Amino acid sequence: MSILNLSSGAVTTMALGSQTIGLALDPLGGYVYVSVPAQGRVAVIDLVERAFFGDIITGGDPRNIAIGADGTVVIANQSGWFDVVR
Numbered sequence: 001m002s003i004l005n006l007s008s009g010a011v012t013t014m015a016l017g018s019q020t021i022g023l024a025l026d027p028l029g030g031y032v033y034v035s036v037p038a039q040g041r042v043a044v045i046d047l048v049e050r051a052f053f054g055d056i057i058t059g060g061d062p063r064n065i066a067i068g069a070d071g072t073v074v075i076a077n078q079s080g081w082f083d084v085v086r
Helices: none
Strands: 002-004 011-013 023-025 031-036 041-046 051-057 062-067 073-077 081-085
Touching: 023 062, 031 062, 031 073, 041 062
Parallel strands: none
Antiparallel strands: 002 011, 023 031, 031 041, 041 051, 062 073, 073 081
């Protein structure tokens, strides 16, 4: 994954370990959520620090991600369920 600073043009690159599919930005713009289906997880990236923050382990095959205005994260899983994270 690459993070581009539009003001400076600086690029930060980080390996997430596998192909990624879904991507969602939190309402305040501080974190981005990236699905990593082959590993059954969603990586959470801190955009202020430009660093890996942590994982949401979903199992299965997480795909699309939606984030509500209140910060609730919904992760659709191709394996037949969805996860809700508050």
